[in-house]
Amino acid sequence: MSELYVSFEFFPPKTSQMQERLWSSIARLAPLEPDFVSVTYGAGGSTRERTHETVARVLKETSLSVAAHLTCVAATREEVDDVLRAYWEIGVRHIVALRGDPPGGPGEPYRPHPGGYANAAELAAGARNIAPFEISVGCYPEKHPDSPSLAADIDMLKRKIDAGASRAITQFFFDNDVYFRFVERARAAGVGVPIVPGIMPVSNFAGLRKMADICGATIPGRLVKLFQNLDEDPATRQLVAATVAAEQCLALAEQGVRHFHFYTLNRDELAYAVCHMLGVRPKPARNADAAA
Template sequence: MNRQSQLAIETHAPLFAEPRGDIQLSFEFFPPKTDAMAETLWRSIETLAPLKPRFVSVTYGAGGSTRERTHTTVERIARETGLTPAAHLTCVGATRDEIDAIARSYWDAGVRHIVALRGDPPEQGQRYAPHPDGYANAAALVAGLKAVAPFEISVAAYPEIHPDSECAQSDLDNLLRKIDAGADRAITQFFFSADCFFRFRDKLAEIRPGVEVVPGILPVTNVATTRRFAGQCGAAIPDWMDRLFEGLDELPQARQLVAATVAGELCGQLYAGGVRHFHFYTLNRAELAYAICHLLGVRA
């Protein structure tokens, strides 16, 4: 073997040669709108449940638009599965009393974990404005929830800065306010560069050692949809991703394979950098998340 070949092997060892299944998982779902969507959701939950996730979360629509469906889905997970459900809850469009009442109903239903978020305005393009009698922001929401009951609370973090933040430091300061208010961990918005996550994680560790930061992973099968999501949360879509999915519009299985490869490589890089907990944005589909977890060494 010549020197060039030897170097290629040494510097490009298989990403998944080392993982031994020593990771923790969590999965995010959204509440279904129809019976057919509900069937898809529950098939996905049944597929992913044997991987023994630390928790599964259920999203809350902009302006609280899915409040009842979120509550119903979370309660069903708590009642019918052995999984630990985490309910998303936002500040938008509700008074403190209303939000506190929702939190108490979750506690009474056996739900002990809340994902506390500021939330998005009901209409895209609007500026966020707190309810006059509501919680002003996510930090205030965290403090309010802790006053209602001793919930475990996860909050959002933004490796590429939230669109409403003035700069990276102000965004980090906002995260620290949420941690100081009682949050137990931060889950990041999705991203497509391991370096981006590592810079964010290491900067936070310099300022506040010991804060748990979990990378949020979005396997991409539709670049246009992902671009819309990214515009709402400040994530960057690399140019190479557009090129990678060109010509695959009518080939869904090929898109799945490409998506698994891209997300799998990102997770492999994160694992090599010390990450041992991954949060998957499933979009209510199990196949990609399951395949990537398998690559990481997790077995049912």
């Protein structure tokens, strides 16, 4: 098997305890030399300052390449452009351009901000006008909840790529056939950029159900059975979760996938374990052999 690449997504912490958890996770995963790490941007720009602070600290205190998420929600073009300029000034060279969720949460229809970027394709184009950012965008193998069809989704993805994006990262999924069917349709539509599978190791099954409902991801019945009655048994749940995620990634790798993007939820254990099983491990110290 040729070399595999990984990337990790984190979210900006709200409390000092969550801050400690985040930086402990970053410290544990950094030696795996990820292609990049990304930091999310809350609905309606609600985490703007915390996202910026987290990104700045990653740049300052680590050697990691960091991608800053940015959305179109609740901001004018000028406000978003100011954020982009501020990121470029501190050394951010990679943006994850997303439409974003409505400020009111699930169930509220999305409405572009007056004077703002209407969608991620416009945001990607705007970012490229500000500076030569590397741009990643999102995609939904099972269709975006707000999209009229999968064909419309793929058309929007093509618009994002035409606007300057060089990578698409999928929403999480658990049926690999769903991913490969989506990639096949995207390729047929002329999308040639890497389509990186987003992997969500199951740290909390009840929480996963809620996220899946919001983003339109299907949880197969086999997973429901596997995690049944494990809510009060975190040790067993952890073992099952690592096994499930590793099996999914290994099956994807066997069919040619070489990059995996892990939604860590600011926890390192499952992502680290899955990477280990994929053969993505810390590089041995250069002088280890000589010291021996």
